[in-house]
Amino acid sequence: MSSFGKIASLRHPVAINLADRPSASACEDCGARHLGLCDALSDEELVFLSSAAHRMTLPTGRLFLEEGDAAQFFYNVNSGTVRLFKALPDGRRQITGFAGPGHFIGLAATDMNVVSAETMEPVQLCRFSRAGMRAMFEEYPALERKLLDVAMHELVLSQQQMLLLGRKTALERIASFLLSWAQRQENCNTGKLPRPNAKLTLPLSRTDLADYLGLTIETVSRSLSALKKEGLIEIPNIHEVVLLRPQALENIAEAAN
Amino acid sequence: MSSFGKIASLRHPVAINLADRPSASACEDCGARHLGLCDALSDEELVFLSSAAHRMTLPTGRLFLEEGDAAQFFYNVNSGTVRLFKALPDGRRQITGFAGPGHFIGLAATDMNVVSAETMEPVQLCRFSRAGMRAMFEEYPALERKLLDVAMHELVLSQQQMLLLGRKTALERIASFLLSWAQRQENCNTGKLPRPNAKLTLPLSRTDLADYLGLTIETVSRSLSALKKEGLIEIPNIHEVVLLRPQALENIAEAAN
DNA sequence: CGCTCTTTTGAAGTTCTTCAATTTTAGTGG
DNA sequence: CCACTAAAATTGAAGAACTTCAAAAGAGCG
Numbered sequence: 001m002s003s004f005g006k007i008a009s010l011r012h013p014v015a016i017n018l019a020d021r022p023s024a025s026a027c028e029d030c031g032a033r034h035l036g037l038c039d040a041l042s043d044e045e046l047v048f049l050s051s052a053a054h055r056m057t058l059p060t061g062r063l064f065l066e067e068g069d070a071a072q073f074f075y076n077v078n079s080g081t082v083r084l085f086k087a088l089p090d091g092r093r094q095i096t097g098f099a100g101p102g103h104f105i106g107l108a109a110t111d112m113n114v115v116s117a118e119t120m121e122p123v124q125l126c127r128f129s130r131a132g133m134r135a136m137f138e139e140y141p142a143l144e145r146k147l148l149d150v151a152m153h154e155l156v157l158s159q160q161q162m163l164l165l166g167r168k169t170a171l172e173r174i175a176s177f178l179l180s181w182a183q184r185q186e187n188c189n190t191g192k193l194p195r196p197n198a199k200l201t202l203p204l205s206r207t208d209l210a211d212y213l214g215l216t217i218e219t220v221s222r223s224l225s226a227l228k229k230e231g232l233i234e235i236p237n238i239h240e241v242v243l244l245r246p247q248a249l250e251n252i253a254e255a256a257n
Numbered sequence: 258m259s260s261f262g263k264i265a266s267l268r269h270p271v272a273i274n275l276a277d278r279p280s281a282s283a284c285e286d287c288g289a290r291h292l293g294l295c296d297a298l299s300d301e302e303l304v305f306l307s308s309a310a311h312r313m314t315l316p317t318g319r320l321f322l323e324e325g326d327a328a329q330f331f332y333n334v335n336s337g338t339v340r341l342f343k344a345l346p347d348g349r350r351q352i353t354g355f356a357g358p359g360h361f362i363g364l365a366a367t368d369m370n371v372v373s374a375e376t377m378e379p380v381q382l383c384r385f386s387r388a389g390m391r392a393m394f395e396e397y398p399a400l401e402r403k404l405l406d407v408a409m410h411e412l413v414l415s416q417q418q419m420l421l422l423g424r425k426t427a428l429e430r431i432a433s434f435l436l437s438w439a440q441r442q443e444n445c446n447t448g449k450l451p452r453p454n455a456k457l458t459l460p461l462s463r464t465d466l467a468d469y470l471g472l473t474i475e476t477v478s479r480s481l482s483a484l485k486k487e488g489l490i491e492i493p494n495i496h497e498v499v500l501l502r503p504q505a506l507e508n509i510a511e512a513a514n
Numbered sequence: 515c516g517c518t519c520t521t522t523t524g525a526a527g528t529t530c531t532t533c534a535a536t537t538t539t540a541g542t543g544g
Numbered sequence: 545c546c547a548c549t550a551a552a553a554t555t556g557a558a559g560a561a562c563t564t565c566a567a568a569a570g571a572g573c574g
Contacts (some may be wrong), residue, residue, distance in 0.1 A: 114416055167349040463522095
C-alpha cells in the first residue's frame with residue numbers, strides 16, 4: 001500500500017461510491033478498492049465529481065477505447081471487467097492489464113491512447129472528460145493525489161509483469177498469475193498468500209490468459225494441466241481454479257529453490 | 258507529450274536546473290527533459306526544493322536502491338545513467354528501465370522499493386525524502402502535477418515494453434530498442450523516426466541489453482549481426498550503432514508487413 | 515605486450531509454438 | 545430437457561526460435 005494512498009484515505013475516511021455501486025462494505029479495509037478514486041474524496045467532493053461524470057453501461061465485447069485515438073476521457077469502472085491491450089498489425093496482442101470495479105482507466109495515455117480497452121462482461125463505468133478532470137484538480141487536490149497513487153500502483157504492477165514476460169518460464173507465469181489473481185480477488189494486495197483451497201473465478205478465456213502472459217493458448221492449457229497433475233491446483237470448470245497448495249505455487253512463481 | 262506536462266510547463270516556463278546541471282539550453286523544447294521535475298517549478302519554488310535535496314555523486318556500479326528495502330527516498334538524476342531492475346532468486350534479471358539526466362526514480366514503489374537501482378556510469382543525483390516530498394506537495398501543487406505526468410509517461414513506456422517482451426521476436430525487439438533509444442537520445446519523444454545515419458551511443462553492455470529485452474547476450478549479438486548483414490545498421494564499435502535505414506528498422510519493430 | 519573480460523560465432527539442446535485432431539463447453543432450437 | 549451445432553479447450557506430434565554450451569575473436573587495461 002502506498003503512503004500517498006494512506007494519506008488520502010486517512011484524510012477522507014469516506015465510503016460513498018462514485019456512482020451507486022452495490023455494497024461498499026469491504027471497501028475501507030481493502031487495499032485494492034481504496035485504489036478506486038472513490039475513497040479520495042469527501043462526500044461533498046463526490047457529489048461534485050459525480051456531476052461531472054457520465055454513467056454508461058456497455059455490453060460484453062465492446063471496444064470503447066482504441067489505441068491511437070485522441071485521448072478524450074478517463075473512466076472509472078463500477079462493475080464488470082475490462083481488458084486493456086496493445087496489438088501489432090499482424091494481430092499479435094498483448095494484454096497489459098485488467099480493470100475491475102474501482103479501477104481507473106486512461107492513465108497510460110499521452111495525447112493519444114496507447115492501449116485499447118474492451119469489455120469482457122457487461123460493464124458499468126463513469127466517464128470523465130480529461131479536460132474537466134484537470135480543472136477539477138484545482139478544486140480538489142486530493143483527487144490528483146489519489147491519481148498519482150493509482151499511477152504509482154500501476155507502475156508497480158507493470159514492472160512485475162515485465163519480469164514475468166521477460167524472464168519467467170511458462171509454468172512460472174501461470175503460477176504467478178494464479179496467485180496475483182487470487183490477491184486481486186480475495187485479500188486485495190495484503191501480500192499474503194491465499195489460503196489453501198482458495199477458489200478463483202476467472203472471467204478470462206484461455207486466449208486472454210495467453211495474451212496476458214505472452215504465451216499461446218496451448219501452452220497455457222498444458223501448464224495448467226501440469227499444475228493439476230502435480231496436485232497443486234484443481235480445475236472444476238473452465239472459469240474456476242482451486243489453489244490446493246498456494247505455497248507450492250509461490251515457490252514456482254518466485255523461482256524459490 | 259502529455260497534456261498535464263503541457264500545463265505544468267506553460268505555467269512555469271522556467272529553465273533553472275534542480276542542481277547546477279550543465280547547460281539547460283535544450284531543456285525547454287525537449288519532450289524528454291521536460292519530464293524532469295525541473296520544469297515544473299518557478300525559480301522561487303526551485304530554491305525551496307533544492308534546499309530539501311541532498312546532492313550525491315556515485316561511482317560506476319553502485320547499487321543504491323534495493324528491491325524489498327523500505328522506500329525512503331526519491332531521486333532525480335542529474336548526470337549519468339542508472340539501470341532499474343528486478344531479479345529472481347536464481348539470478349535471472351529483468352531491467353525495467355534506464356534513468357538518465359532529468360529522470361525521476363522512486364515512483365514504482367509502495368512502502369518498499371519494487372525495483373533495484375544501480376549506476377552504469379558515474380552518476381550525480383539529488384535525493385529527496387519521501388516524507389519531505391509529501392509535505393512539499395501541500396506547498397507546491399505543480400510538483401505533484403508534474404509527478405503525475407512523469408508517472409503517466411512511465412506507464413506508457415512500460416506498456417510498450419510489455420508488448421515487446423510478451424509478443425515480439427528477437428529481431429523485432431532489437432529494432433524496437435534501437436529506435437526507442439534513438440528517440441531518447443536524439444529528438445526526445447517527438448515520435449518521428451531518427452534521420453538515416455543517426456549515430457547511437459549505448460552505455461549498455463550486451464548483458465544489459467539482453468536483460469532489458471528478455472533475451473540472452475548471444476541472441477542479442479546474433480540479432481545485431483543480422484541487422485548489420487542486412488545493411489540496416491552499422492556497428493563501428495561496441496558502444497555505437499549507426500542507423501542506416503531507420504524506416505526499415507521501424508518496419509521490423511512494428512511488424513508492418 | 516600480454517592478460518582478462520566481453521563479444522561474437524557455431525553447434526547442440528530445450529522450450530515454446532504451430533499444426534492437427536479430439537474432447538469439452540456453451541448456446542440454440544426442437 | 546435433450547439433441548445438435550459451433551466455439552473453446554485440451555492433447556499430441558512436428559517444427560521453429562531461442563537458449564545453452566563451447567570455442568574463437570576482439571576490446572580494454574595494467
